[in-house]
Amino acid sequence: HIRGLVGGPEGEIAAALIVGVRAGIPDEINEAMRRTGIYHIISISGLHMALVAGTIMLLLRGAFALFPDFASRRPVKKYAAAAALVSIAAYLVFSGIVVAAERSFIMLAVMLVAVLFDRAALTMRNLAISAIAVILVSPHEVVGPSFQMSFAATAALVGAYAGWSDYRADRTTAPPPKRSFLHFASRKLVMGMGGLAMTSIIAGSATALFAIWHFQRVSPLSLLANLAVMPIVSVVMFLGVASALTMPFGLDWPFLYLMGKGLTAMIAISGWISERSPVDAVGLISIQSVLFVTIALVIATMATTWLRLAAIPFALAGLLTVSNTRTPDVLISEDAHLVAMPIGGGELAVNRARSNEFTTDNWKRALVAETIVEPETFETGDARFDIDPLDLPPGSPFYCRDGLCLARHPSGAIVALAENRKTARPACAFADLIVIDDATAYSPCWNSLALVVTKRQLARSGSAAVFFDPQSATAQATIRYAVEKPYRPWHEQRKYSREARGLPPYQRPEKPVVKLAPSAQ
Known part of the structure; x- marks a missing residue:
C-alpha cells in the first residue's frame, strides 16, 4: 500500500x-x-x-x-x-x-x-x-x-x-535582554x-x-x-x-x-x-586500538570529575596502534565458493566471474582494493592452460580449467581452488594453499607443506583469512577462522548443516515414472 x-x-x-x-x-x-x-x-x-x-x-x-x-x-x-x-x-x-x-x-x-x-x-x-x-x-x-x-x-x-x-x-548568568522576534528566531x-x-x-x-x-x-x-x-x-x-x-x-x-x-x-x-565524498575505504585496524578506545570512552562517559582526563592516554594509545595489524594474503568465503587474493596495484583477484557483490565489496574495503580482476577460464584441451604452475607470474589472476583454478600471490605462494578431492590431488605437488569446494572431501595431500581447507571446515568455522610466511617460501601458511572454538551458544547450529557433517548437497528424489496400461492410454 x-x-x-x-x-x-x-x-x-x-x-x-x-x-x-x-x-x-x-x-x-x-x-x-x-x-x-x-x-x-x-x-x-x-x-x-x-x-x-x-x-x-x-x-x-x-x-x-x-x-x-x-x-x-x-x-x-x-x-x-x-x-x-x-x-x-x-x-x-x-x-x-x-x-x-x-x-x-x-x-x-x-x-x-x-x-x-x-x-x-x-x-x-x-x-x-x-x-x-x-x-x-x-x-x-x-x-x-x-x-x-x-x-x-x-x-x-x-x-x-x-x-x-x-x-x-x-x-551565573544575567537575565537575557529583550530582543526582536527576528533576533530571537535566528x-x-x-x-x-x-x-x-x-x-x-x-x-x-x-x-x-x-x-x-x-x-x-x-x-x-x-x-x-x-x-x-x-x-x-x-x-x-x-x-x-x-x-x-x-x-x-x-x-x-x-x-x-x-x-x-x-x-x-x-x-x-x-x-x-x-x-563529492572522498574514498571511504580505510582497511583493517587492530583489535588493540579498538580496546584502548573503548576504555577511553568508558572513562570519559562514566567519570564526572577531573578523572575524565584519565581517558586521554588510552585514546592516544588507541590512535597509535590503529595500524598494528597485518592484511590477509587470501580470503575464503564460508561456503568455499569464493576466494580472493590481493595481487598489487589496488587489484583483487577472485576465482569467479560472477562473485557475490556484497562479499567482494566488504573484501575490497578490508584489503583497500579498487578493482576486481576476474578469472581467465579455458576450455578442456586448451593448450594455453598447459603451463607449469611454477611459471605463473607473481600477482597473477586466477586461471581456471577442468574444475581447478590456480593463481600466484605476489609473495610467490601458489593458491589452488578445486571442485573435489580428485581435481585437488595434482596441486599437492606445487600449491601452498588448496581450497576444496566439496563437503565430502578430505585432504588428498600426504607429506606436503600445502595448507588444505575443505568446505566442511569452513562450514564449521566460518570464513577464513590465510597468511603466508613472508620470511620463508617453504613454510606452511597459517589460517584464522571467523569462529574460534569452543563454540558459543549461538554458534552451536553450525554443527548440524549438511556441509558441517560432511554430506553432499541435498538432492530431491526423482518421481517414479508411472506407466499406464494400454487400455488406460
Missing part, C-alpha cells in the same frame, strides 16, 4: 521507514547513504523509535492542553508516556522485531517507565539497565556492530549532556543547528572506530550530510507516524504524498554529497 501510493525509490524508503522492509531500495541509493553516513535512518532503530514516541507524546500532551481543567488535575505527562510506550511496542511488532529495533525499544521503554515513576529519563543508570536487558535477551549482540555503536553513541551523548549541564549550572535556529552539529560530532566520534573495525569504512562528509538531512528526516518520520495513524480510515494519502516529497529531497542531497 505504501509503495503504491508513494511510488519509485521514495516508496521503497517509506516502506523501510514505516515497516522495516528494505529489500526494494535501489543499490545506488543504498551506497550513497552509506558513503554519506546517513544509512542509519533506514534501519528501524533508536532514531525511529524516539521520533515515534516523541510524536505520540507531543500530540497527546497537545490534546490534553485543550482541556486545562483536566490537565491541571491529572498527570497527563504520564498518560502520554504510557501511550508512547504502547505505540513503540506496536511499532516493534509490525516492523519485524529486528535486533536493532528490539534494542532501541528496550532503551526507550526504560526511559518511558522512568517518566511513569517520576525518575530522570536519560541517565547512565537507565542506559546500564537497557544494556543488561539487551544482554539477557540477545547476548551474542555484544560482539556485533549494532550493540557496540548504539550504546557507544548513547553513552557519549548522555555523558556530554551531563557535563554540559554541570558546566551551565556552575555559571538565535534559536543557530542554537538548534549547533546542537545538531555537536550531537553528530559526539556520536560520530564515539562510533567511528567501531564502524572502521566492523565495516572498514568511514564517512568523511557525514557531519555535512546529517546536518542537511536530519531536519528533513524528522518531518518525514512525523508524516510517517501520521500516515500510520490515519491509514485504517483511508486518510493517509496526503501524509504519504508529502513524505514522498521529503524523501525525494533526502535522496537528492545524499546523492549530491556522495558524488
